[in-house]
Amino acid sequence: MKLERTIAPEFKAVGQIELIRPEQIDLDNGCKIFCFNSGDQDLVRIEWIFGNLHFDPAKPLMNVAVNTMLTDGTSKLSAAQIADKIDFYGAFLQVDYGYDHSQVVLYTLTRHLAATLPVMKDIITDSVFPEKELATFIRNQQQKLQVSLQKNDIIARRKFNKAVYGNTIYGLGAELDDYKTLHREDMLEHFKQMYQPSNCTILVSGKIEQSTLDQLKEAFGKEWSNYSIKAATSQPELKPAPDHFYFVEKPDALQSAIRMGLPSINRTHPDFPALQVMNTVLGGYFGSRLMANIREDKGYTYGIGSGFSSLSKGGAFFIATEVGADVCKAAVNEIEKEINILKTVLVPEGELSLVRNYMLGSLLGSLENIFSHADKFKNIYFFGLDYDYYDRYTEVVKSISAVDVMQMAKKYLDTDNFYKVIVGKY
Amino acid sequence: MVKFNRFTLNNGLRVIVHEDHTTPMAVLNILYDVGARDEDPDKTGFAHLFEHLMFGGSINIPQYDEPLQRVGGENNAFTTNDITNYYITLPASNIETAFWLESDRMLSLAFSEKSLEVQRNVVIEEFKQRYLNQPYGDVWLKLRPLVYKKHPYKWATIGKEIKHIEDARIGDVKAFFKKHYNPQNAIMVVGGNITTEQAKQLAEKWFGPIPAGEKYLRDLPQEPVQQEERRLTVTAKVPLNDVYIAFHMPGRLDEGYYETDLISDILSRGNSSRLYKTLVKDKQLFSEIHAYNMGSFDKGMFVVEGKPLENVSIEMAEAAIWEELEIIKNQLVPADELTKVKNKTESTMVFSEMSLLDKAMNLAQFELFGDADKLNHETDKYLAVTAEQIQKQAKEIFRKENSSTLIYLAA
Numbered sequence: 001m002k003l004e005r006t007i008a009p010e011f012k013a014v015g016q017i018e019l020i021r022p023e024q025i026d027l028d029n030g031c032k033i034f035c036f037n038s039g040d041q042d043l044v045r046i047e048w049i050f051g052n053l054h055f056d057p058a059k060p061l062m063n064v065a066v067n068t069m070l071t072d073g074t075s076k077l078s079a080a081q082i083a084d085k086i087d088f089y090g091a092f093l094q095v096d097y098g099y100d101h102s103q104v105v106l107y108t109l110t111r112h113l114a115a116t117l118p119v120m121k122d123i124i125t126d127s128v129f130p131e132k133e134l135a136t137f138i139r140n141q142q143q144k145l146q147v148s149l150q151k152n153d154i155i156a157r158r159k160f161n162k163a164v165y166g167n168t169i170y171g172l173g174a175e176l177d178d179y180k181t182l183h184r185e186d187m188l189e190h191f192k193q194m195y196q197p198s199n200c201t202i203l204v205s206g207k208i209e210q211s212t213l214d215q216l217k218e219a220f221g222k223e224w225s226n227y228s229i230k231a232a233t234s235q236p237e238l239k240p241a242p243d244h245f246y247f248v249e250k251p252d253a254l255q256s257a258i259r260m261g262l263p264s265i266n267r268t269h270p271d272f273p274a275l276q277v278m279n280t281v282l283g284g285y286f287g288s289r290l291m292a293n294i295r296e297d298k299g300y301t302y303g304i305g306s307g308f309s310s311l312s313k314g315g316a317f318f319i320a321t322e323v324g325a326d327v328c329k330a331a332v333n334e335i336e337k338e339i340n341i342l343k344t345v346l347v348p349e350g351e352l353s354l355v356r357n358y359m360l361g362s363l364l365g366s367l368e369n370i371f372s373h374a375d376k377f378k379n380i381y382f383f384g385l386d387y388d389y390y391d392r393y394t395e396v397v398k399s400i401s402a403v404d405v406m407q408m409a410k411k412y413l414d415t416d417n418f419y420k421v422i423v424g425k426y
Numbered sequence: 427m428v429k430f431n432r433f434t435l436n437n438g439l440r441v442i443v444h445e446d447h448t449t450p451m452a453v454l455n456i457l458y459d460v461g462a463r464d465e466d467p468d469k470t471g472f473a474h475l476f477e478h479l480m481f482g483g484s485i486n487i488p489q490y491d492e493p494l495q496r497v498g499g500e501n502n503a504f505t506t507n508d509i510t511n512y513y514i515t516l517p518a519s520n521i522e523t524a525f526w527l528e529s530d531r532m533l534s535l536a537f538s539e540k541s542l543e544v545q546r547n548v549v550i551e552e553f554k555q556r557y558l559n560q561p562y563g564d565v566w567l568k569l570r571p572l573v574y575k576k577h578p579y580k581w582a583t584i585g586k587e588i589k590h591i592e593d594a595r596i597g598d599v600k601a602f603f604k605k606h607y608n609p610q611n612a613i614m615v616v617g618g619n620i621t622t623e624q625a626k627q628l629a630e631k632w633f634g635p636i637p638a639g640e641k642y643l644r645d646l647p648q649e650p651v652q653q654e655e656r657r658l659t660v661t662a663k664v665p666l667n668d669v670y671i672a673f674h675m676p677g678r679l680d681e682g683y684y685e686t687d688l689i690s691d692i693l694s695r696g697n698s699s700r701l702y703k704t705l706v707k708d709k710q711l712f713s714e715i716h717a718y719n720m721g722s723f724d725k726g727m728f729v730v731e732g733k734p735l736e737n738v739s740i741e742m743a744e745a746a747i748w749e750e751l752e753i754i755k756n757q758l759v760p761a762d763e764l765t766k767v768k769n770k771t772e773s774t775m776v777f778s779e780m781s782l783l784d785k786a787m788n789l790a791q792f793e794l795f796g797d798a799d800k801l802n803h804e805t806d807k808y809l810a811v812t813a814e815q816i817q818k819q820a821k822e823i824f825r826k827e828n829s830s831t832l833i834y835l836a837a
Contacts, residue, residue, distance in 0.1 A: 005530055008493045090769030368781060
């Protein structure tokens with residue numbers, strides 16, 4: 001029989017997606033532990049996650065600096081000793097600052113946990129931010145910032161965030177002078193308030209033995225007390241700027257960075273899953289309309305995409321790209337044209353079913369290993385959602401109609417209210 | 427330990443199957459044994475441009491991405507100086523779609539003029555975005571020709587200049603396809619929730635009928651041993667000075683490679699590494715400093731790169747780097763420090779087994795090196811390295827007459 005190469009093989013729709021749910025342990029000091037156990041490999045990831053403290057515009061870098069400098073010394077260990085101990089056991093220690101939460105992460109072979117955990121305990125409960133290290137930190141960060149500020153896409157993102165989020169923790173784009181507001185005493189106080197048990201969530205994923213849990217409970221339970229002041233983690237409301245257009249001219253630019261969008265809803269809103277489908281059609285995957293038009297048809301760019309930032313105090317919709325400086329206006333026109341089409345013409349069924357399958361396959365594929373299951377949990381837990389969020393999400397992806405997609409575009413892509421940032425030539 | 431089965435089709439296509447039934451997903455990875463090093467010196471950037479064209483439709487399937495997305499799959503590809511690698515991940519129940527798509531573009535592309543025209547533009551924008559419109563972005567365009575005088579590593583995968591991309595014609599595309607894209611020059615890895623029997627049946631069905639094509643025999647100009655110290659200073663609109671010192675080092679399969687790789691870890695991996703501790707923290711001369719090896723298949727490049735602080739002269743910065751290199755040449759690495767970098771290598775290997783795609787790509791690469799099973803002995807190779815061997819290798823590499831220094835001055 002001749003092989004028929006022009007016709008695609010039969011395919012199956014993605015079935016039920018099973019998420020691994022954690023086992024929860026509540027410690028007496030208010031710290032919560034969530035365990036995702038899977039014994040496939042002899043390794044474990046532990047994340048200590050803390051809510052950021054209330055943003056103070058007079059000391060804007062406090063949350064990020066305290067987090068970044070957690071590896072720079074405790075009352076017992078110097079920065080060098082911390083690095084030596086972690087590296088010696090082949091472990092990886094990361095600090096990650098995020099808009100809402102900051103975290104400390106340890107990756108280690110399970111058999112080296114006993115050796116590395118005491119270092120983690122030291123860092124999380126007893127960091128001291130040595131003056132000398134602080135001076136080094138400030139100087140090196142200032143140097144890195146100077147390089148970042150030469151990058152058009154980074155400038156565009158900073159301008160955009162400042163515009164849609166206002167003078168808040170989300171809108172922060174550090175300036176060189178902001179580093180002058182960092183003082184050791186403030187950082188110590190910030191550390192004590194933020195890095196305390198009642199503001200801490202621990203996620204353990206990988207091969208978890210009873211002894212692992214016992215060590216964790218010991219180090220971060222009984223031996224760890226709350227500070228006298230409760231962590232103030234509430235953030236002020238977002239204050240989008242009145243100006244909607246920002247142009248930073250770079251006369252020598254070969255490309256212009258474009259970033260546009262507007263404040264929007266976050267994951268807790270019932271429309272969020274439908275909005276994700278709409279976004280995927282527009283700019284959320286390689287076959288999206290923005291990519292198909294602006295890259296694959298016009299060749300204006302190497303890449304273009306759109307997305308939603310979901311934050312605890314709201315969120316934003318954005319489209320971002322870097323295009324040839326000579327075609328910047330044309331690219332902006334095409335972007336607006338695509339948004340308009342989405343608002344006025346129903347998505348053809350063929351395209352919608354493709355996007356449905358793509359999104360479900362993508363969700364299934366994102367569950368690569370036990371770490372991914374823990375990541376899925378984080379996405380809901382810190383928004384006060386339950387696992388039924390994923391049931392709703394898959395249900396919406398499977399059943400959404402072209403009319404719904406158009407409604408979402410009309411309701412959430414109000415181009416009259418778009419913020420638009422261009423860095424380069426326009 | 428990554429287990430696998432292996433078979434070869436009559437047309438020469440090597441197939442490796444890695445069964446992993448813990449995931450509902452599958453991957454199909456195809457490595458073509460062609461990279462930027464195989465390009466004509468007047469048509470550089472072509473292997474990479476060609477990679478883009480592989481998504482522009484094949485002989486029987488006008489659109490590559492769409493049917494894959496329709497079955498819940500994703501794909502991408504990358505080109506290096508040595509290889510071109512394409513991969514698909516998708517729900518395992520739809521794996522046949524991946525065989526269908528990949529076999530058709532191995533059979534023949536559609537060679538569409540429109541696709542060529544658009545992808546030329548896309549790649550030119552990529553050239554600008556990554557190499558020209560970034561501070562320090564063009565460093566590889568300057569450093570490679572300083573380090574390599576004969577070997578085609580003297581140009582970057584993106585190409586020597588934009589003009590080479592602009593000049594690409596459909597005839598070039600067809601010739602390149604014929605020369606490099608056939609079963610004999612490819613290695614396919616199928617991984618995930620699939621059995622070897624299934625994979626064999628699908629491979630025979632979709633790839634079996636593809637003509638074997640001609641085997642490409644690589645015969646590249648070899649890089650002569652460097653005899654003299656090389657220097658280049660450029661001034662550019664960048665905020666900070668930057669120092670690059672590059673050395674020739676053994677190729678991926680040559681003796682001394684593992685030693686050299688561990689040297690880069692000793693110097694620069696993590697906050698306990700020598701360059702960071704000494705030059706960033708203790709002496710406070712650099713804001714950042716890195717040492718790395720490019721992992722090239724042929725004679726490779728070992729790079730030390732650092733941005734000195736504003737009050738530090740280029741001479742001081744260079745002297746400080748050399749001082750560290752002299753230490754590793756003249757003193758045996760202490761046992762603890764050697765254990766440390768070996769432990770890190772070992773745990774990195776274990777963590778890489780968390781990713782199905784990483785496993786598939788690694789199997790393909792080691793099969794290209796002669797045997798996919800070498801992947802499972804990689805850690806042992808590192809563990810066997812002694813302090814004496816490291817010292818010997820450091821002496822071999824870190825010599826002025828084996829160095830090419832590029833100074834980037836802030837205008």
